[in-house]
Amino acid sequence: MISLPSCKSGIIKPAFLSASILVKAFLLSSFLQAASPCVPVGLQCEHLTNPLGIDAPAPRLSWRLEDSRRGARQMAYQLHVSTDSAGISQGKVSGWQSGKVMSDGQLVAYGGKTLQPFTKYFWRVEVWDKDGKPSLSAVSSFETGLMNSRNWQGFWISDGDNVALKPAPYFRKAFETKKKIKSARAYIAAGGLYELYLNGRKVGNHRLDPMYTRFDRRTLYVTYDVTSQLQTGKNAIGVLLGNGWYNHQSTAVWFFDKAPWRARPTFCLDMRITYEDGSVETITSGKDWKTALSPIVFNSIYTAEHYDARLEQPGWNTANFDDANWKEVILRAAPSTNIVAQAMHPIRNVETIPAKSINKVNDTVFVYDLGRTIAGVSQIRVKGPAGTIIRLKHGERLYKNGRVDQSNIDAHYRPTDTTDPFQTDIFILSGKGDETFMPHFNYKGFQYVDVTSSQPVELTKESLTGYFMHSDVPAAGHVESDNPTLDKIWWATNNSYLSNLFGYPTDCPQREKNGWTGDAHIAIETGLYNFDGITIYEKWLADHRDEQQPNGVLPSIIPTGGWGYEWGNGPDWTSTIAIIPWNIYLFYGDKKILVDNYDNIKRYVDHINEQSPSGLTTWGLGDWVPVKSKSPVEFTSSIYYFTDVSILAKTAKLLGKQADADMYSALATKIKNAFNAKFLTKETGMYGTGLQTELSASLHWGLVPDELKRKVAANLANRVIADNNHIDVGLLGTKTILNALSDNGQADLAYKVASQETFPSWGWWIVNGATTLYENWPIDAKSDISMNHIMFGEIGAWYYKALGGMKPDPAQPGFKNVLLAPHFVTGLDHFEATHESPYGTIRSSWKRVGKSVVYSLTVPPNSTATLSLPGSTVAQLLQAGTYQFDLK
Numbered sequence: 001m002i003s004l005p006s007c008k009s010g011i012i013k014p015a016f017l018s019a020s021i022l023v024k025a026f027l028l029s030s031f032l033q034a035a036s037p038c039v040p041v042g043l044q045c046e047h048l049t050n051p052l053g054i055d056a057p058a059p060r061l062s063w064r065l066e067d068s069r070r071g072a073r074q075m076a077y078q079l080h081v082s083t084d085s086a087g088i089s090q091g092k093v094s095g096w097q098s099g100k101v102m103s104d105g106q107l108v109a110y111g112g113k114t115l116q117p118f119t120k121y122f123w124r125v126e127v128w129d130k131d132g133k134p135s136l137s138a139v140s141s142f143e144t145g146l147m148n149s150r151n152w153q154g155f156w157i158s159d160g161d162n163v164a165l166k167p168a169p170y171f172r173k174a175f176e177t178k179k180k181i182k183s184a185r186a187y188i189a190a191g192g193l194y195e196l197y198l199n200g201r202k203v204g205n206h207r208l209d210p211m212y213t214r215f216d217r218r219t220l221y222v223t224y225d226v227t228s229q230l231q232t233g234k235n236a237i238g239v240l241l242g243n244g245w246y247n248h249q250s251t252a253v254w255f256f257d258k259a260p261w262r263a264r265p266t267f268c269l270d271m272r273i274t275y276e277d278g279s280v281e282t283i284t285s286g287k288d289w290k291t292a293l294s295p296i297v298f299n300s301i302y303t304a305e306h307y308d309a310r311l312e313q314p315g316w317n318t319a320n321f322d323d324a325n326w327k328e329v330i331l332r333a334a335p336s337t338n339i340v341a342q343a344m345h346p347i348r349n350v351e352t353i354p355a356k357s358i359n360k361v362n363d364t365v366f367v368y369d370l371g372r373t374i375a376g377v378s379q380i381r382v383k384g385p386a387g388t389i390i391r392l393k394h395g396e397r398l399y400k401n402g403r404v405d406q407s408n409i410d411a412h413y414r415p416t417d418t419t420d421p422f423q424t425d426i427f428i429l430s431g432k433g434d435e436t437f438m439p440h441f442n443y444k445g446f447q448y449v450d451v452t453s454s455q456p457v458e459l460t461k462e463s464l465t466g467y468f469m470h471s472d473v474p475a476a477g478h479v480e481s482d483n484p485t486l487d488k489i490w491w492a493t494n495n496s497y498l499s500n501l502f503g504y505p506t507d508c509p510q511r512e513k514n515g516w517t518g519d520a521h522i523a524i525e526t527g528l529y530n531f532d533g534i535t536i537y538e539k540w541l542a543d544h545r546d547e548q549q550p551n552g553v554l555p556s557i558i559p560t561g562g563w564g565y566e567w568g569n570g571p572d573w574t575s576t577i578a579i580i581p582w583n584i585y586l587f588y589g590d591k592k593i594l595v596d597n598y599d600n601i602k603r604y605v606d607h608i609n610e611q612s613p614s615g616l617t618t619w620g621l622g623d624w625v626p627v628k629s630k631s632p633v634e635f636t637s638s639i640y641y642f643t644d645v646s647i648l649a650k651t652a653k654l655l656g657k658q659a660d661a662d663m664y665s666a667l668a669t670k671i672k673n674a675f676n677a678k679f680l681t682k683e684t685g686m687y688g689t690g691l692q693t694e695l696s697a698s699l700h701w702g703l704v705p706d707e708l709k710r711k712v713a714a715n716l717a718n719r720v721i722a723d724n725n726h727i728d729v730g731l732l733g734t735k736t737i738l739n740a741l742s743d744n745g746q747a748d749l750a751y752k753v754a755s756q757e758t759f760p761s762w763g764w765w766i767v768n769g770a771t772t773l774y775e776n777w778p779i780d781a782k783s784d785i786s787m788n789h790i791m792f793g794e795i796g797a798w799y800y801k802a803l804g805g806m807k808p809d810p811a812q813p814g815f816k817n818v819l820l821a822p823h824f825v826t827g828l829d830h831f832e833a834t835h836e837s838p839y840g841t842i843r844s845s846w847k848r849v850g851k852s853v854v855y856s857l858t859v860p861p862n863s864t865a866t867l868s869l870p871g872s873t874v875a876q877l878l879q880a881g882t883y884q885f886d887l888k
């Protein structure tokens with residue numbers, strides 16, 4: 001199947017062909033293919049590149065085409081998955097071959113024999129291009145993990161101490177290997193957080209592993225390739241455990257300290273070593289481990305970490321360390337019986353942010369400014385006498401006297417004493433020269449760090465560094481324009497989005513760190529246009545399934561320790577169960593999340609139907625933190641109920657459940673009719689009292705009868721103009737106001753609103769120095785004043801949808817067909833949006849040149865676009881390729 005590269009290049013002379021040259025020739029073959037017009041690239045398994053520790057029995061394999069030709073297309077594909085890496089490179093048939101499938105699909109589930117645990121599978125895809133010419137990808141791989149909880153050999157261990165004990169425990173075990181190591185994998189699951197060390201070095205660069213789940217229902221394990229960290233002979237494994245959400249010692253209004261799963265942190269580890277002779281040995285956690293308390297004398301995911309460097313035990317995680325004084329561990333039950341792979345992008349220290357300035361107040365007080373608001377940690381480097389206490393108080397703003405002010409973020413904290421100050425790390429020096437501290441098991445939201453020392457120390461601007469932490473999802477979009485405020489809003493939106501992505505979407509990184517459902521569905525499109533977030537959302541929807549009650553009810557924050565089933569969990573918030581899977585489907589063309597959540601969406605909708613047989617519901621919070629006007633809760637909640645039922649009906653159809661599709665379509669119609677009967681004045685096209693949220697939400701979510709759309713849109717435009725071209729909405733209205741205008745002939749007005757720089761607007765925050773989005777419109781509001789909230793973040797998606805005009809087509813999701821309808825709005829001379837879709841880069845770019853507009857766009861290979869240009873009533877169907885239009 002694989003042909004040798006042609007020798008025209010003169011690189012390979014047939015006379016010299018030998019075995020080693022053959023291997024090189026194959027490598028070269030993939031290299032030369034890069035020059036071929038169509039190359040399958042970007043191979044992924046479960047939406048990750050070369051992942052380790054995959055538990056999915058039928059992992060999803062996907063790829064893209066690199067083919068810049070007009071009309072580039074895939075006519076057919078053939079997949080080959082095998083454990084034989086050399087064989088697969090040479091085209092030998094073994095393992096699973098899909099056979100040549102006449103299809104343009106680029107996302108295919110593995111369909112071969114049952115996958116074995118602990119096994120590396122190599123795979124490649126061959127595609128046939130638009131002319132029927134074949135082309136092979138490079139070889140990619142995925143490796144299975146335990147695949148079944150029964151494959152664990154280790155014991156769950158803990159130090160058995162009380163949940164109230166503050167210091168974090170160390171665990172260690174020394175062992176010897178006698179044979180030459182071929183490869184080694186560490187599998188580690190934990191209740192709480194862990195850092196894993198081998199022979200004195202931390203394994204991997206993840207932070208805050210494992211991701212937060214409802215520990216008593218689902219526990220995640222992480223896989224590492226530790227081959228290079230092991231040696232033949234003596235080795236030592238060290239594990240440091242943190243509390244995370246598992247053992248929440250800080251007290252706040254959500255009662256995580258009373259979570260049903262709460263216990264002293266625990267872990268289970270299997271380290272599987274494969275020797276050169278083919279034999280396998282598994283080093284496991286068990287009774288032969290020892291434990292001691294670490295220098296982390298306190299750690300709270302919510303507040304901070306305290307570290308006493310005088311308690312360090314150098315070499316604690318190395319083989320020759322004397323652990324005679326360490327305690328025995330205890331064996332305990334697993335936090336849950338459901339231990340599954342963490343198959344997602346991990347949290348990392350993604351960006352290093354040097355301090356922008358230091359304000360030395362006196363010899364013992366220094367205030368650092370990072371110049372921007374982030375989620376993450378600070379790291380300090382300092383020298384001082386043993387016992388010196390350094391306190392690092394983190395916050396988003398300053399008092400007039402230049403000291404850190406936490407009053408906007410500590411409102412819900414309920415400390416019981418003064419030992420756990422909010423967002424304040426405490427570092428006690430050992431006195432041994434330059435010392436560095438960065439918390440292991442905590443992150444914060446901040447821009448400023450107020451450093452105080454119990455005795456004079458010397459600090460410079462360089463002594464403190466910030467690290468922006470978040471789930472390290474690849475960027476998937478970019479926006480730029482000739483309006484700097486617009487570009488800054490986009491950047492700030494992404495900063496808030498990422499600051500609120502820690503293995504689950506949160507509301508804010510400081511005051512709560514809660515998985516507020518409403519905030520997350522509002523931000524889903526902003527997230528997906530800008531970042532490759534599918535793995536995080538698939539995990540979070542599994543968290544939803546863990547939390548859902550048998551009657552369908554979901555809590556308002558997910559995960560939760562129990563709080564949130566009573567407050568804030570109406571359909572305006574917990575519609576995440578339907579809205580998030582539907583958007584993942586639209587952006588990735590991947591149905592799995594809909595299949596996995598179908599019954600859950602149904603149970604959820606059925607519950608509301610039982611509670612609200614009329615079709616209208618008053619269950620919800622309504623348009624949260626509005627500028628001045630608030631629409632009735634029944635209005636907005638019924639809209640979300642309608643949206644969920646509509647998604648359910650579409651999903652049922654998609655999954656071939658016709659009876660459900662019919663039933664839920666009928667229910668959607670019933671809700672719509674009830675809604676319009678109550679809130680619509682047909683003669684005038686007015687909804688409710690004509691507030692911005694009432695008019696825009698009805699339009700955006702599809703409640704308005706077709707024949708009235710123009711009237712309603714005109715009413716909305718008049719309302720906005722009467723509001724001086726500014727928003728008057730809350731959380732729910734921010735989702736709809738700009739979209740409803742630009743989708744209904746009012747794009748210029750939408751842009752006016754989006755680009756305002758006076759109160760109330762996104763630009764108002766920016767001109768006042770914001771680098772993230774805020775929780776409230778006035779910058780001097782008295783409550784709801786976090787400075788890093790994503791809940792008003794829909795504007796980040798609107799740029800793509802309205803100015804770039806780029807939307808997924810529900811009939812051909814995953815941008816198989818791109819809907820393109822750019823708006824060349826008055827007041828803007830240039831705009832460009834790019835999005836990395838499953839098929840490749842979509843680009844939509846326009847520029848005013850004199851009196852005309854030059855519009856250029858790129859449709860990725862194997863996809864098409866339906867282009868609707870302003871002023872034209874006919875849409876054009878475009879094949880893959882790059883186009884330019886000169887529009888007079």
Ligand code: BGC
Nearest residue numbers: 507512516518519568621791
């Ligand atoms: C959170 C919001 C959330 C809201 C629900 C707040 O405390 O920060 O973002 O959606 O509560 O009411």
